[in-house]
Amino acid sequence: MPGAPTTIDDYLAAQPTDAADAIEEIRLRVHRIVPGVTEAIRYGMPTFMLDDRYLLYLGAWKHHIALYSIPPFDGPLQNAVADYRAAKDTLQFPFSRPIPFDLIDRIVTELLERRRAADARHEH
Known part of the structure; x- marks a missing residue:
């Protein structure tokens, strides 16, 4: 049995096609929306990091x-x-319905805006 994934690519390789395709689409969108985002595996899951924080x-x-x-x-x-x-603190998007990628874009954008606002408050 292979070990736990160490990259998002490893994680995707272990998923069924529908899950891997959805995660890859989310991944592409996160990179488009969040300049400087990096990837990690935390708690066994794909994690998008900004300034070394999830x-x-x-x-x-x-x-x-x-x-x-x-x-x-x-x-x-x-x-x-x-x-x-x-x-x-959890959202679930069932495979029985189309994944609402535009909604996920809105969520990622809001998370980014909140992070920037929090960072700006801490700089003062």
Whole structure:
């Protein structure tokens, strides 16, 4: 049995096609939205890091893709993610429905904006 993945490519190679394709699409979008993002495997999952701190974790499961450490949002974005909220900080996107990549773009953009705002507060 092979060891735990050490890169996102290793992680993808171990996934069924639908999961690997969805994660690869998310990966491409995260890199487009977040300048300077880096990749890691943390807790056995693909992790996108910004300034050596995690920005987003994701994982492939039998029936869904999950995004982790997703805080509550305000207004329209909170309403948009409500159907996918599986736990306080988890969103699940089932394979039985089209993966809402545009919504994931909005989530990643919001996470980036929150990180930048927090960093700006800490600089003062």
